Amino acid sequence: MIIQNKELKKNITGYLFIAPNLIGFMVLTFIPVLFSLVVSFTEWNLFTGTENIRFVGLKNYLYMFSDVWFIDSLKNNLMYTVVTISLALSISLFIAIILNDKVYGRNIIRAMFFMPYISNIVAISAIWLALYNPNYGPLNQFLMSIGIDNPPQWLASSKWALPAIMIMSIWGGLGYNVVVYLAGLKGIPKELYEAADIDGANSWHKLRHVTIPMLSPTIFFLLITGIISSFQVFGQINIMTQGGPARATTVIAYYIYLSGFRYYKMGYAAAMAWFLFIGIFIVTLIQWRGQKKWVNYI
Amino acid sequence: MIKNDVYRNKFLNRHPKKIISKSIVTIIMFIAGIMMLLPFIWMLSTSFKIQADVYKFPIEWIPKRWNFNNYKEVWLNQNPPFYVYYLNSIKITIICVVGELLTSSLAGYGFARLDFKGRDKIFLLYLGTMMIPFQVLMVPRFMLFRWLGIYNTHWALILPGLFTTLGVFLLRQFFMTIPFELSESAKIDGASELRTYWQIILPLAKPALASLAILSFVWRWNDYEGPLIFLTNRKLYTIPLGLTNFIDEMGGQQDTLIMAASVSALLPILIVFFIGQNYFIEGITAGSIKG
Numbered sequence: 001m002i003i004q005n006k007e008l009k010k011n012i013t014g015y016l017f018i019a020p021n022l023i024g025f026m027v028l029t030f031i032p033v034l035f036s037l038v039v040s041f042t043e044w045n046l047f048t049g050t051e052n053i054r055f056v057g058l059k060n061y062l063y064m065f066s067d068v069w070f071i072d073s074l075k076n077n078l079m080y081t082v083v084t085i086s087l088a089l090s091i092s093l094f095i096a097i098i099l100n101d102k103v104y105g106r107n108i109i110r111a112m113f114f115m116p117y118i119s120n121i122v123a124i125s126a127i128w129l130a131l132y133n134p135n136y137g138p139l140n141q142f143l144m145s146i147g148i149d150n151p152p153q154w155l156a157s158s159k160w161a162l163p164a165i166m167i168m169s170i171w172g173g174l175g176y177n178v179v180v181y182l183a184g185l186k187g188i189p190k191e192l193y194e195a196a197d198i199d200g201a202n203s204w205h206k207l208r209h210v211t212i213p214m215l216s217p218t219i220f221f222l223l224i225t226g227i228i229s230s231f232q233v234f235g236q237i238n239i240m241t242q243g244g245p246a247r248a249t250t251v252i253a254y255y256i257y258l259s260g261f262r263y264y265k266m267g268y269a270a271a272m273a274w275f276l277f278i279g280i281f282i283v284t285l286i287q288w289r290g291q292k293k294w295v296n297y298i
Numbered sequence: 299m300i301k302n303d304v305y306r307n308k309f310l311n312r313h314p315k316k317i318i319s320k321s322i323v324t325i326i327m328f329i330a331g332i333m334m335l336l337p338f339i340w341m342l343s344t345s346f347k348i349q350a351d352v353y354k355f356p357i358e359w360i361p362k363r364w365n366f367n368n369y370k371e372v373w374l375n376q377n378p379p380f381y382v383y384y385l386n387s388i389k390i391t392i393i394c395v396v397g398e399l400l401t402s403s404l405a406g407y408g409f410a411r412l413d414f415k416g417r418d419k420i421f422l423l424y425l426g427t428m429m430i431p432f433q434v435l436m437v438p439r440f441m442l443f444r445w446l447g448i449y450n451t452h453w454a455l456i457l458p459g460l461f462t463t464l465g466v467f468l469l470r471q472f473f474m475t476i477p478f479e480l481s482e483s484a485k486i487d488g489a490s491e492l493r494t495y496w497q498i499i500l501p502l503a504k505p506a507l508a509s510l511a512i513l514s515f516v517w518r519w520n521d522y523e524g525p526l527i528f529l530t531n532r533k534l535y536t537i538p539l540g541l542t543n544f545i546d547e548m549g550g551q552q553d554t555l556i557m558a559a560s561v562s563a564l565l566p567i568l569i570v571f572f573i574g575q576n577y578f579i580e581g582i583t584a585g586s587i588k589g
Binding site: 010011013014015017018020022023024025027028029030032033035036045049050054059078095098099103104105107108109111112113114115116118119121123124125126127128129131133136137140145147168171174175176179180183187190218228231232234235238239252253256257260261266269272273274276277280284 | 312320321323324325328330331332334335337338340341344352353355356357370400401402404407409412413414415417420423424427429430431432433434435437438439440441442458460461463466492496510516519520522523526529531537538539541542544548556557560563564565567568571572575578579582583
């Protein structure tokens with residue numbers, strides 16, 4: 001009897017501690033997630049009220065693949081993900097290796113690279129909107145001054161708008177990658193490099209056979225978080241291009257927002273959000289499986 | 299032989315040649331860092347210009363004609379003036395940071411240091427939802443907030459900020475590293491669980507709390523999507539949304555005002571970052587090292 005009471009008291013104490021967060025979590029996250037799954041099988045215009053909600057089965061999910069906006073969003077997003085992640089991960093690795101032990105005042109330089117990451121996306125978009133101005137923006141004036149007579153029209157051109165967004169995003173995310181890499185580099189034992197020195201390894205060998213294998217868990221982490229966040233890119237698109245010109249920069253998160261909160265197609269927006277979630281989940285799962293082949297946990 | 303080589307390496311590091319090459323690399327990386335900052339420097343200098351000088355080329359990095367009026371214009375003469383957005387952002391950020399620290403540390407303590415039925419299953423549920431993108435939550439939360447009558451109020455931003463799974467996760471990881479003997483000896487001395495949490499564990503967790511506080515400050519201060527969806531009343535706007543207002547209204551014509559507003563928006567976050575840089579970096583790298 002006493003033991004049971006003790007057990008009960010333990011359980012009550014435990015639940016009391018997690019209760020404030022758990023209640024919020026249930027009401028604001030867990031139940032809404034389930035609810036959005038239900039909504040994704042319905043057709044529901046926000047302003048027609050709850051009476052007019054109609055179950056349509058898989059219609060929303062099937063419709064996506066004949067919707068040019070959705071298809072373009074998916075294509076652009078894939079392009080955006082592949083280019084920004086591969087460039088940002090490699091450039092920042094290079095920077096991090098240099099900052100790790102080859103400079104004085106490492107933390108100051110690190111902070112300079114990091115600044116875009118902590119700045120809010122609206123301010124950053126405002127700055128780059130001005131920089132990218134095709135007629136008199138500083139960037140094109142500079143390009144013309146070094147002899148490029150027809151510089152890109154950047155955000156005004158359907159060919160250059162997505163690259164322009166990508167350049168800005170790489171610039172913005174570089175510092176985060178550098179910081180995480182530096183934390184990973186700190187964990188590599190110096191002896192490994194000394195041993196490599198003794199074996200007569202040059203810098204390339206050391207990078208290829210010591211640094212990269214030892215850093216593979218960090219690279220893996222950045223790859224996964226990078227892909228997840230690149231499929232949610234939204235702010236710069238909504239502020240700078242609204243998906244244009246001619247759908248050249250529309251991405252998934254932007255089209256979900258557009259469908260739900262501009263066209264009020266809640267069911268369709270929820271279905272696309274679930275598609276996004278499942279996609280992220282599958283990508284993560286595949287990488288999780290694949291990591292065993294190349295990630296090197298000590 | 300090996301010892302000799304190690305010694306030589308150490309010696310080489312102090313060699314003048316090494317110092318020179320390290321200095322050169324430092325200068326190159328410093329220049330690269332400045333290049334990274336050029337957009338910000340452009341913003342700062344534009345915010346002190348008159349519109350006619352903004353797009354002059356070569357760029358006047360230091361304005362020839364100074365104009366301090368932009369800030370006055372932005373802060374006082376707009377409708378609503380910028381300080382309204384500031385006050386909204388400060389209010390929401392502070393409530394969220396304090397509330398999040400409280401709920402996450404309580405829950406983190408529960409998950410890390412208390413034993414109760416179903417604990418691991420619930421924690422797994424938490425972990426499982428961490429990957430869910432905000433887009434999935436947008437529609438149902440929008441409906442929930444309308445139903446609760448808090449759509450278009452600050453509560454719609456504050457409530458989600460109080461209960462984050464990432465905060466629970468970060469603090470749980472830290473609480474796990476504090477020796478369990480401490481709790482046991484406190485219990486022998488007759489301290490209640492709440493007292494142990496408040497007087498023994500929390501003070502030891504200050505670095506982790508500081509990391510979470512500064513991370514959460516940056517998230518709330520910069521949040522753009524939440525206010526965009528849940529607020530329509532301009533007087534309730536936070537800084538990022540207020541700034542979009544400026545861009546929409548003055549785009550292309552009054553860059554000086556937009557840049558003055560941008561500088562105003564970025565300043566607090568930069569100050570917070572430079573004060574707590576190490577805690578911040580501790581926070582964002584905490585998840586990565588564990589793999």
